[in-house]
Amino acid sequence: MKESSLSMTWRMILLAFLLPPLFILALDITFYGSFKGIDSGVTFTRFANATLTAYTLCSLFLLGNLFFYGESRNRPLAPLVGMIFATLLGILSTWFFIGQGPMLLEDNGSVRAQAIYNIVHMFVSSGAIFLAVCVALGVTFSAITSQKPRSDFDLEEE
Amino acid sequence: MNIQGFVDSMDEMLKAFLLFWLPIAMVPLGLWFSMSSRSKSTTTNGRFLAFFGIILICLSTWTVPSSPSTAAGHLLGAIIGPCMLIIIGIYLISFSGNVPVGKLPRSDRRLGVLMSGAGFVWLAGMHWWILTPQLSPDEVNPYWYVFWPTFILLTSCLASCSAVTLLTLGDRRRAESNAMFFVSVLSMIILLLGLNIDGPLVQADDFRENLWLAVADMAGIAAGSLLSILVFAFVIYTYERSLPPPKTIEPPTALELERVSAVIQHHLGGEEE
Numbered sequence: 001m002k003e004s005s006l007s008m009t010w011r012m013i014l015l016a017f018l019l020p021p022l023f024i025l026a027l028d029i030t031f032y033g034s035f036k037g038i039d040s041g042v043t044f045t046r047f048a049n050a051t052l053t054a055y056t057l058c059s060l061f062l063l064g065n066l067f068f069y070g071e072s073r074n075r076p077l078a079p080l081v082g083m084i085f086a087t088l089l090g091i092l093s094t095w096f097f098i099g100q101g102p103m104l105l106e107d108n109g110s111v112r113a114q115a116i117y118n119i120v121h122m123f124v125s126s127g128a129i130f131l132a133v134c135v136a137l138g139v140t141f142s143a144i145t146s147q148k149p150r151s152d153f154d155l156e157e158e
Numbered sequence: 159m160n161i162q163g164f165v166d167s168m169d170e171m172l173k174a175f176l177l178f179w180l181p182i183a184m185v186p187l188g189l190w191f192s193m194s195s196r197s198k199s200t201t202t203n204g205r206f207l208a209f210f211g212i213i214l215i216c217l218s219t220w221t222v223p224s225s226p227s228t229a230a231g232h233l234l235g236a237i238i239g240p241c242m243l244i245i246i247g248i249y250l251i252s253f254s255g256n257v258p259v260g261k262l263p264r265s266d267r268r269l270g271v272l273m274s275g276a277g278f279v280w281l282a283g284m285h286w287w288i289l290t291p292q293l294s295p296d297e298v299n300p301y302w303y304v305f306w307p308t309f310i311l312l313t314s315c316l317a318s319c320s321a322v323t324l325l326t327l328g329d330r331r332r333a334e335s336n337a338m339f340f341v342s343v344l345s346m347i348i349l350l351l352g353l354n355i356d357g358p359l360v361q362a363d364d365f366r367e368n369l370w371l372a373v374a375d376m377a378g379i380a381a382g383s384l385l386s387i388l389v390f391a392f393v394i395y396t397y398e399r400s401l402p403p404p405k406t407i408e409p410p411t412a413l414e415l416e417r418v419s420a421v422i423q424h425h426l427g428g429e430e431e
Contacts, residue, residue, distance in 0.1 A: 009326045016322035020314040020346055021373055024353070034246070036366065043374045048377025051385070058386035078400070079298070082393040086386070120227045123182070124301045125375050127234075128308035131241055136316035138248030139341050143334040145255030147269075 048104055053098065053118040056090035063087055093117070121146070174225040178218040184211030210236075219293070229293055233301040236291035240280035247274030281306070282348065286357040286366075298359050307365065307372040310352070314345035 032093050063083045098104045098111045108114040168279040181293035182209050191204030199269040214221075218228040250270030254262040285306060321338035352365045361423040411417070 012326060013319055014323050017315045017319040019318050020311060020342070020349070022370075023346065024349065027350075035370075036402075037368070038370045043370055046371045047374040047378040047381075050375045051382040054379040054382025056382075058383045059389065061392040062192040062386060076397065077392050082396065083390065086389045086393065090384065090386070093382075106376045116227055118205050120230045121301075121304060121375075122379070123302045124230055124233065125308055125372075125379060129304045129312060129376070129379070131244070132309050132312035132316060134245055135248065135313050135319055136338075136341075138245070138252060139317065140320045140334070141339060142248060142251040143337040145252055147256065147333060149256045 042106075045104055045106060048097070049114075051089065051105070051117050052094040052104075052121070053122045056094055057119070057122060059083065059087040059090050074146065166248045168223050170222075174222050174227070177214060177224060178228055178231065181214035181218070183213040184208065185215070187211075188366060229299050230301050232293060233291055233299050236284070236299070236302075237281070237305065240277040240284075243277030243280065247271065247277060281309075285352060286355070286362050287356060290357065290359045292359070295347045296359065302330065302360075302366040304372065304375070305351075307352075307423040308375065310345050310348055311369065311372055312376065314342050314349060317342035317345060 025035065028034070063080075066080055069079070081130050086092045094115060095111060105111075106117065107116050108117050167203065182205065186208075188204045188206070188208030189210060191207065192201045193204070195201055212234070215231040216238070218225075218231035219235075222228050247270045250262060250273065251268045252270075253260055253269040254264055254270065280289065284291060284302065290303050293299050313418045317338050321342060324335040324338060326335070349369070352360075353369070354362055354363050
């Protein structure tokens with residue numbers, strides 16, 4: 001496949017992924033003349049909290065993976081220390097930004113309550129994402145396996 | 159031994175730690191044990207640990223009612239049934255088709271369709287019928303507003319993405335692509351119904367507000383995860399670059415090359431038939 005054609009394919013796939021929310025936005029603008037139900041302040045707070053929490057939890061997970069990476073490298077300390085710093089940076093920045101006041105505090109009264117809420121929220125969102133991925137992959141696989149088997153011989157005959 | 163009295167006398171923080179956060183940690187730990195160990199007893203213990211963790215998480219809303227986080231445990235208990243129905247149903251449909259290994263009987267296909275359909279109807283009933291997860295009468299579990307829009311929107315996005323991928327990268331996959339478009343459109347219809355039709359407890363305006371929060375949530379998760387992966391790659395790259403270059407060996411001498419040629423020459427060709 002040519003490079004330009006491949007790049008076009010990737011763009012089409014990305015557009016297909018973004019199509020459902022764009023479609024809803026287009027409908028909202030058509031019928032209500034505005035982005036109904038979007039409070040930019042609250043949405044930004046959620047985005048920022050999700051980013052900080054995902055960064056911290058994902059860094060923790062990758063820190064665990066470094067343990068296995070070290071197995072083939074005589075357990076070097078340098079990358080482990082580097083990743084511990086990266087994870088600590090995530091924890092401290094989460095604590096710092098939430099502590100700045102109402103900017104990142106949702107309906108919680110303290111930094112600790114908000115941090116715990118963020119983690120639980122992340123678990124629920126991750127569960128929903130996991131189930132959606134399972135459904136999409138599973139249905140794709142089901143659609144493929146439900147077709148009649150093909151053989152290379154048939155293709156050559158055509 | 160009076161367990162209820164012991165539990166009641168515990169500090170709230172300790173109670174939340176022991177009866178909610180510890181079970182949460184037990185699930186990945188149990189899965190890790192069950193998947194990484196070769197010993198049968200460790201595998202069984204790991205599975206039991208994960209299962210026991212899930213049970214404790216589901217019960218946490220009653221064991222630690224003072225902690226708002228346990229609403230997530232309540233939600234898990236409410237949705238685990240339909241989710242398992244959907245996953246097992248899709249598994250049955252997939253493996254009763256044309257698969258080279260692990261093929262299930264053809265009759266399982268109908269059962270799979272029935273189970274997945276029942277799972278989706280059950281989840282839809284949580285929005286538009288009396289099945290909505292409630293912490294107390296008329297109080298909807300707040301995490302339901304997180305789970306449902308995220309799941310339904312992402313299913314629509316991924317199905318649409320999969321349909322276009324099958325069309326553009328696949329070879330003669332139009333029928334499969336149409337099936338994925340159907341799933342995407344179906345999810346979109348459920349979304350549009352949710353945005354416009356109130357349920358007995360879930361209002362359309364609340365759903366709309368939480369739909370955009372779910373979009374922000376997914377964008378944030380993608381951004382945060384990518385950032386941490388980039389940092390991880392940077393840490394590994396920096397470490398690998400700081401290592402001294404590996405020792406190189408001398409190139410082969412003329413004598414060695416001659417010997418190699420002789421060995422190759424000896425093994426080339428074959429006997430005439």
